[in-house]
Amino acid sequence: MSQSSENVRVRRTRKLLREALVELIEERGFDRLTVGEITERAMVSRAAFYRNYRDKYQLVEQIFDEAMAALLGTMTDGAERPPLERWAAFFEHVARYERLYGALLGKKGSPWFATRMRASLATMVSEHLPPKPSGELVPTLVGAMFVQAITWWLDNGRPSTPEQLANQTAQLASAVIAEAKSWA
Amino acid sequence: MSQSSENVRVRRTRKLLREALVELIEERGFDRLTVGEITERAMVSRAAFYRNYRDKYQLVEQIFDEAMAALLGTMTDGAERPPLERWAAFFEHVARYERLYGALLGKKGSPWFATRMRASLATMVSEHLPPKPSGELVPTLVGAMFVQAITWWLDNGRPSTPEQLANQTAQLASAVIAEAKSWA
């Protein structure tokens, strides 16, 4: 049977399509792209595209999920490192894929991506807070803060270094969390 | 029929193999590579490799020829630009593909590449000299000078900028050419 998902041809086709879509998103924005352009850049046929993905939204969703997994990984991997160092790695990852995040989170991208990102970061924050189920409000707001920090940072041409932004946002988030703790 | 060389599948396979070979040459040197490693990196089967190339030497030969064409193009394109600017572009191209040229020209590479490069540069020099067939000696020596300048530059970790090296080598080459003209 050669389980299609582990077939080299299938994996190669998907890899080429993912790379082509990232390139094109960075070049011209997601919603201005057609399936034909993506497959032409990837040197893959439209038929092969539809054999592997329902439409371009499913493809970009997978790419976004991968990027989010890598982004969250910068915070969760190496738990012994000091938090500020991990936050710096977080924003360095954002800087590294600036054009991808900018295209997906900015005006040309769908609000769907920012919503999903806020939710992922809120989950991460709630998992890293002490296990007090003090409600979902605090993680949700902190997640929104970080997404807004990213969009502000990218929209303004990265006016500060990853380290500086990490210091500032971590400080602000800590203040929010500390304030909420006084409620108990 | 679909003339195989214009078939998208064939072009894609060759593109992936070229890219994989360049990556691996830069990583570990040409002669330490096997066909299997190249095809694995390229996500292509060994059978497909042998459908498109006789062996790894034919593949690297084509890559080298392409690189040489691009390298010579930096000098021949835009003939209105001042020579020093073109020489700077020449060495900038070398710097851009430093690891490729270093791997092919250095100790790990076959002397075949340096020989071929000297010949190509000699031809270029002779075509850009005034149409006096004063023999092949001068172009040959000047070509060797430039190849040696490149290998020295790369072996020593690029101790000068492309512009500086362009100034120096162009000056030395001009001196050789001027001296030879006095023979007539």
Added chain:
DNA sequence: GCCGAGGTGTCCCGATCGGGACAAGGAGCC
């Protein structure tokens, strides 16, 4: 010398892919 490990180059067969066609639908223009 002998042997095993690993690389080379070739072949076959079934699976995936490319090219091209098709109907359906949406956007822009008259």
Added chain:
DNA sequence: GGCTCCTTGTCCCGATCGGGACACCTCGGC
């Protein structure tokens, strides 16, 4: 509304590719 143009999603057929096998060769260890 009509019309054109483009895109989408699906299908078919022939071509190329992946996986695996094979004999042959070289090299290093014993």
